[in-house]
Amino acid sequence: MKPKIIYVDDEWPNLNAFKAMFRHDYDVILADSAELALSLVQQHKPSVLLADQRLPNMTGVELLELVQATHPNTVRILVTGYDENRPLIDAINKGSIFYYLQKPWNNHQLSALLLRASQHSYNQNLIQNQNTELLKLVDELERFVYSISHDIRAPLMSVLGLIQITRLEPEAAPRYLDYMEQSVHKLDTFIRSVIDHYKNLRTENTVRLIDLKALFALVIETQIPQTMRPEVNITLDIDPTLNLYSDEFRLNLVLGNLVNNAAKYYATNQPNKQLDIKVTSDGNLVTFVIEDNGRGIADKHLGSIFNIFYRIAADNAGSGLGLYLVKETLNKMDGTINVASVLGQYTRFTITIPNGHESQVRG
Amino acid sequence: MDTKAKLEADCLVLLDDVPLHNLIADKMLGYNNLLMPRQIFSEAQDLLDFLHKPADELPKRILMLVDLMMPEMSGLDIAEHVLELPQEVQSRCRMFIVSSTIDDRDIEAIEQHPAVECFLNKPLDASRVSDILQQPVPNGKWGTAA
Known part of the structure; x- marks a missing residue:
C-alpha cells in the first residue's frame, strides 16, 4: 500500500503539479482549503501533510498545529513561497513541523524529503503500536505477578501446612499426602495455563486438517478424570461432511478447557452426568456446541x-485463567464464544471458528 | 498451654474459599490448644449471615480468621461489612486476615483497616494467634471499655 500524502494549497496549479509528480509513489490527496484538509486528515490519517503557509482562513502553521494535536504521527511539512521568518520560527518553536520547504521546490529534494517523511511516519506508527502492546503486556505482567501470591504461593503454603500437620499426626499421613498431591496438581495446572497463554500470544496459527474424532478422544481422555469417565454419558455428533482446517494446538486448548470445566462443575455426587458435543458447518463457519447438565452458572456471573x-x-477448582485463555485463544483464531446457562440445570458454550483452507497448510 | 486464650474467645470463625486451608488452620489451632467452638465457612455470605444473627444467638467474644483473596468478596470486603454492623456486634468481633500474599500493597491495606487487628501469613502459625490473644484485648472489644 502506498503511503498517503495530503497536500493543501489554495493554488490549483501547485496542487496539480504536485500530484503529477508524486502520484506513482504515493497516494496523493489534494485540498484547496485548511478546512477541507482537516476533514481529509481525519478521514485518511495520512503519513505526511504538506501545508502552504498562506491559506484563506487559517495559516499553514495554525493548520499544522491543529493536526499535531489530533494526529501526532502525521509528519507535517510547511511550504511557503515567501521568505517569512516569523511563521517559520513559530512553527519550529511549537514543534509542529517536520520540515520547512520553500517554493519553488526542487523536485529531487522534495522527493527525498517525502521518502524520509513517510518513513518517519511509518516508524512513529510502529513505535506507537509497539507501545500499546507493551502497555498491555506490562498490565498483564502486573496481574500475573500479583496472582503469583494466590495461584502459586497458596498451593505451596497448603503443602507446607500439610507437612507440618503430618509431622504432628503421622498416622493420618496417607490422607494428607492425597491433599498434597491435589495442591501440587493445582499448581501444575496453573503453570501450564500460563505457559499455554504465552504460547497462544506468541505463535502464529498453524493450519492443518484436523481429525476431530481423534482430537475429541484425546480431549476426553486428558480432561475428564479416569474415575469419572464411566459416569458421564458423552454424545459426540460431528458433521460427517466437514473437513476442518484449523490450528490444532489452539483448538485443543479451547475444547480441552471447556470439557475440563464441564467435568469439574458437575454437582457433588451427581447421577446421570451428561456431556453433549455437536460440531456443525455452515459455509466457512464451524460451530461447536458443548453442553453439560452440571451445576450451571448464575446470571450475575455470565458477563x-x-x-x-x-x-x-x-471451591478449590478454578484459577480464573481457563475461560480467559479460551477467549484469548479464540481471538487469535478469529473465533467467537457465547455461553448460556441455567443454575442447577445446564451450561452450554457455543463457539464458532472460521474454517481454513487446504492452501493454508504449510509443508 | 494458653489457658487465657481458651477462656477469652468463645467462638472461633474460619473463612477460606479453599476448604483445605480451613482444615489446615483448624488442625494448627487445635495443636496449639485453641480449642474453642468453631464456625467454619467457605463462603463469605455464610459468615455475614452468621454475624447478622439475633444478638442473643451470637457469641459474645468472636475471633475471626478470614482469608484475603476469595471470589465475590475479599477479606477486606468482609472488613468493610464488619464496620457497618451495629456497634454492639462489632465489639464482639476481633478480625485477623490470613493470606499467602506477599504483596506490600495488600499487607498495607490490611494493616491500615480499622476493622482488622492483624495480618497473618499462610500457613497459619497458630502460636502467633496464641501470642496475640495473650496481649491485652484492644479497647472496645470483647466487653472492654472503648
Missing part, C-alpha cells in the same frame, strides 16, 4: 466469566 482471574465459586 464476567471470561475475565482474567475471575472465579465464580467458593
